[in-house]
Amino acid sequence: MSAAYDTAAVKADFPLLVERTIDERPLVYLDSGNTSHKPRRVIDAMTSFMETTYAPINRSSYRLAGEATEVYEGARKAIARFINAPSADEVVFTKNATEAMNLIAMTWGRANLSEGDVVVLTAMEHHANIVPWQMLAAERGVEIRWIPLTDDGQLDLTDLDQLLERAKVLSFTAMSNVLGTMPPVAHLCERAHAVGALAVVDACQFVPHNPTDVQAWDADLVAFSSHKMCGPTGIGMLWGRMEILDAMPPFLGGGNMIDTVTFDGFTTAPVPAKFEAGTPQIVEAAGLTAAVEYLEGLGMANVRQHEMELTRYALDTLNGRFGDDITIFGPDNVEIRGGVFSFMFRDLHPHDVSQVLDETNVCVRAGHHCAKPLMKVLGAPATTRASIYLYNDESDIDALADGLEGATDIFGF
Amino acid sequence: MPGLEDLYREIILDHYRSPRNRGELEPPAVKTDGHNPLCGDEITVYLDVDTSTGDGDAATVRDIKIGGQGCSISQSSASMMSAAVLGRSVGDTKALLRRFKSMMGIEGVELVEGDSDAELGDLEALQGVVKFPVRIKCAVLSWNTLANAIDDATS
Numbered sequence: 001m002s003a004a005y006d007t008a009a010v011k012a013d014f015p016l017l018v019e020r021t022i023d024e025r026p027l028v029y030l031d032s033g034n035t036s037h038k039p040r041r042v043i044d045a046m047t048s049f050m051e052t053t054y055a056p057i058n059r060s061s062y063r064l065a066g067e068a069t070e071v072y073e074g075a076r077k078a079i080a081r082f083i084n085a086p087s088a089d090e091v092v093f094t095k096n097a098t099e100a101m102n103l104i105a106m107t108w109g110r111a112n113l114s115e116g117d118v119v120v121l122t123a124m125e126h127h128a129n130i131v132p133w134q135m136l137a138a139e140r141g142v143e144i145r146w147i148p149l150t151d152d153g154q155l156d157l158t159d160l161d162q163l164l165e166r167a168k169v170l171s172f173t174a175m176s177n178v179l180g181t182m183p184p185v186a187h188l189c190e191r192a193h194a195v196g197a198l199a200v201v202d203a204c205q206f207v208p209h210n211p212t213d214v215q216a217w218d219a220d221l222v223a224f225s226s227h228k229m230c231g232p233t234g235i236g237m238l239w240g241r242m243e244i245l246d247a248m249p250p251f252l253g254g255g256n257m258i259d260t261v262t263f264d265g266f267t268t269a270p271v272p273a274k275f276e277a278g279t280p281q282i283v284e285a286a287g288l289t290a291a292v293e294y295l296e297g298l299g300m301a302n303v304r305q306h307e308m309e310l311t312r313y314a315l316d317t318l319n320g321r322f323g324d325d326i327t328i329f330g331p332d333n334v335e336i337r338g339g340v341f342s343f344m345f346r347d348l349h350p351h352d353v354s355q356v357l358d359e360t361n362v363c364v365r366a367g368h369h370c371a372k373p374l375m376k377v378l379g380a381p382a383t384t385r386a387s388i389y390l391y392n393d394e395s396d397i398d399a400l401a402d403g404l405e406g407a408t409d410i411f412g413f
Numbered sequence: 414m415p416g417l418e419d420l421y422r423e424i425i426l427d428h429y430r431s432p433r434n435r436g437e438l439e440p441p442a443v444k445t446d447g448h449n450p451l452c453g454d455e456i457t458v459y460l461d462v463d464t465s466t467g468d469g470d471a472a473t474v475r476d477i478k479i480g481g482q483g484c485s486i487s488q489s490s491a492s493m494m495s496a497a498v499l500g501r502s503v504g505d506t507k508a509l510l511r512r513f514k515s516m517m518g519i520e521g522v523e524l525v526e527g528d529s530d531a532e533l534g535d536l537e538a539l540q541g542v543v544k545f546p547v548r549i550k551c552a553v554l555s556w557n558t559l560a561n562a563i564d565d566a567t568s
Contacts, residue, residue: 351452351484351551352421359417368453375453381482382453410421411485 005306007393010298013039014391028362028399033177033205033340033369033387035227038287042230045290046283057282058256058273068282075285076272078292083222084213085239092245092272093280096236097204098128100223103238103275104200105132107248108221109169112198115141118167120197122147122155122183123377124176127370129202133171147172149377153179153330160191167197174206178369178378178385179330180311180340182206189218198244204228208389209307209338211300220244226284231291235284238275245271252277303390310388311339314397318343321401329378339388342369342378345404348411350384356410357384357403364400419541420548421485428489428535433496436478443565446481447558449550454483456491456555460562462503469567470504479555486539486548491555493535503563505531510556516540517549 011017014037020027029037055068073088080088094100109132113119119133123146137144145163148156153176164170170192175182185206189199201222206212208229214222221240227233240248250257250268254277259267268274295303311334318326318341328343345353350366357364365385368375375381386400438444438459448455457480463473477499479491494513498506508531514522516533542552 349482349484349488351454351486351548355420355545355548356417367451372453381455410417411426 005298005302007306007391011391011393013041013294015040015043017391022361025361028360028396030386030388030392030396030400031363031365032208032228032389032392033385034365035233036208036230036389037391038232039230039291039294041294042232042287042290046232046287049286050283053286054283056279071289072280072282072285075289075292078289079237079239082212082292082296083207083224083239084215086215087242089270089272090239090242090245092238092240092275093285094223094236094238094275095234095281096227097202097223097225098236100236100238101128101202102132103251104171104221104223105136107251107275108198108244109133109136109142110140111247111249113140113142113168116143116166118143118145118165119169119171120145120147120163120167120192122172123149124153124155124179124181124371124374125171125173126177126202126204127372128204129171129173129200130373133169146373149374152332153181154336155181155183155188164191164195164197167192167195169198169200171198171200172202174201174203175209175338175340176330176371176374177205177340178342178371178374178383180337180342181330182210182336182338185217185219189220193218205338205340208295210304214239226288226291229291230294232281232284232287235281235288242271245275248275250277251275254278256280298390306390307339307388308334310392310394310397311337313394314339314341314386314388314400317397317401318404322404326404329380329383339392340385341387342383342385344380344383345407346411348407350382352411353384353404353407356407357400359406360399360403362386362400362403420545422538422541424535424538425485425489428492429485432479432488432492434478434492434499435480437480438476438478442476442478443562445558445562445565447554447561449483449487449554451550452484454487454551454554455481456483456487456558457481458491458555458558458562460559460566462563462566466502470502470507472503472567474498474501474503474506483554484548484551486542486551487554490536490539490552493539494555494559497534497536498559503567506559506563509533509536510560513539513556514553516543517553518543519549519553 055064057069057072076088076091079091150156192199199220201219203224207224225236257277331337354366442461459478461476463475466473477495508528
C-alpha cells in the first residue's frame with residue numbers, strides 16, 4: 001500500500017467498523033458498493049446541526065433559519081467543488097440517485113422525446129438507468145438500444161455509430177456496480193454530442209471512489225448519491241448544465257419550487273429550487289458537507305490509488321487461492337475497473353456463499369444487484385459481490401478468502 | 414447466534430445435491446412460476462392433478478415436477494415439497510402447506526382442524542431456517558408457487 005495512505009487511521013474514523021461486533025468479532029464490511037459507512041465527522045455534523053442550528057430553510061426570516069439555509073446551501077457548494085461543477089446552482093438535491101435518474105427521464109425525456117426517438121443504454125446498467133427509460137418508452141414509443149459488452153465486461157463500442165443513429169440520449173454508467181468496469185466517460189460524451197444526443201452519466205459508483213470532473217467529461221447530466229460516499233442516506237444529487245436544467249420542466253410540484261401560484265396556475269422558481277419541491281433533506285445536507293470535507297481531506301486521488309492497489313491484491317489473492325474454482329467478472333486491468341468483485345464460487349449459489357461468509361462477519365451482497373439484464377449476459381442468475389472502499393485493507397480481502405474456504409468445508413467439496 | 418449446522422442440515426444438503434422430481438410436465442398439467450424479486454431465485458412447479466378421485470380437495474396430486482434455480486434452501490425446500498405431496502390429496506397438500514408455513518412463522522397462516530395429521534417428515538429439517546430470518550423467503554418460495562399451482566389446477 002502507498003505510504004501516504006494510512007488505512008488503519010482511516011478505519012479508525014468509522015465508529016461502526018471499530019466498535020460494532022457480532023459474536024465478539026469485528027465486521028469485515030465488503031458491501032460499500034451497496035452503501036458506505038459513515039465517519040465520526042459526518043455523524044457528529046448531523047447531531048451538532050440538530051443540536052445547534054436546525055430550522056426551516058428558505059422561508060423564514062429569523063436568524064436561525066438564515067443559518068440553517070446557509071448550511072443547506074453549503075452542501076450544494078461542497079458538491080459543486082467536489083465534482084468541479086462550474087456553479088453550485090447547477091446542483092439539484094434529490095432523494096437519491098434513482099430519483100435523479102427518474103427526474104431526468106420524466107422531465108427532460110417527456111419534453112424532448114417522442115415516438116421513433118432513440119435512447120441508447122448499455123448492457124451493464126443498474127435498473128435505475130433502465131426502468132425510467134422503459135417507463136418513458138412505454139408511454140412515448142421511444143426505442144431503447146443497448147451497447148453490448150466484450151467478454152471481459154467492457155463496453156463493446158464497435159457498432160456505436162449505428163447504435164447512436166437517431167439517438168437523442170446516451171445514458172450510461174461511469175462505473176458498473178456489478179463488474180467494476182469504468183467506461184471512457186469523456187469519449188462517450190463526445191460521441192453522444194457528435195450526433196446531437198444528450199450525454200447522461202450514472203456516476204453513483206464512480207464519484208465515491210475517484211476524482212470527478214464533470215467539465216472534463218463534458219457531460220450534460222450526472223446523477224450520484226450521498227450514502228455511497230460516506231454521507232447520509234436520503235439525499236442524492238443531480239448535476240446538469242444550467243441551460244439544460246433551465247429548459248427542463250419541473251418534476252414534483254409543491255412548495256419551494258414555485259415563483260408564484262394563482263388560481264389559474266403557477267410559475268416555477270429558478271434552478272435548482274425548481275426541482276426541489278417541499279422541505280428538503282436539511283440535516284442530511286449538513287452530513288453531506290462533512291462527507292465531502294472528509295473525502296477532500298483524504299484526497300480522492302489517494303483514495304483511488306489505495307483502491308487500485310487493493311483491487312489488484314483482491315484479484316490476485318482470490319484467483320491465486322481458488323484458481324478455476326472462482327470466476328470473477330469484469331476486466332482484470334485495475335486502471336479501468338473499480339473495487340467491485342462479482343464472482344461465482346464453484347457451483348455454489350451466491351446466497352449460500354454469503355450465508356457462510358456471514359459466519360465470520362464478512363458482509364457481501366448476493367443477488368442480481370439491480371442489474372438483471374446484465375446477469376443474463378453473464379449467464380449467472382445471481383452473483384456474490386464484494387466491494388471495497390477507502391476503509392478496507394488487505395486483511396479484509398484475506399478474511400473473504402478464508403471465508404470462502406469455509407464454504408468448501410460445509411458443502412463438502 | 415445459531416450455527417450454520419442448524420441451517421445446512423445433512424438432509425437439506427442431500428436434497429440440494431440430488432434434487433427429487435426435477436423436470437417438466439406437459440399440459441394438461443399446469444405450469445406455475447414463482448420468483449423472488451429481491452434475490453432472483455426462480456421456481457417452476459408443474460402440477461398434474463387427478464380429478465377421478467373427486468373435485469377440489471378430493472383430487473389427487475398425480476405428478477409434480479420442479480424447475481428453476483436458486484440457493485440450497487430454496488432448492489432443497491422445493492425438492493422435499495415435491496416428494497412430500499406426490500400422491501397426496503389436494504386437501505392434504507393444502508394442510509401440509511399450512512403446517513409448513515406455520516413452522517416458518519409466516520404471519521396470517523391459520524391451521525385448521527386436522528392439519529396436525531399432515532406429517533412434515535423430512536421437511537422438519539427446514540425448521541432451522543427460522544433462526545435465519547433472511548432465508549425464510551427462500552424456504553417458502555416453492556410452497557407459495559405450489560399454492561398458486563393448486564389454484565390453477567383446481568379452478
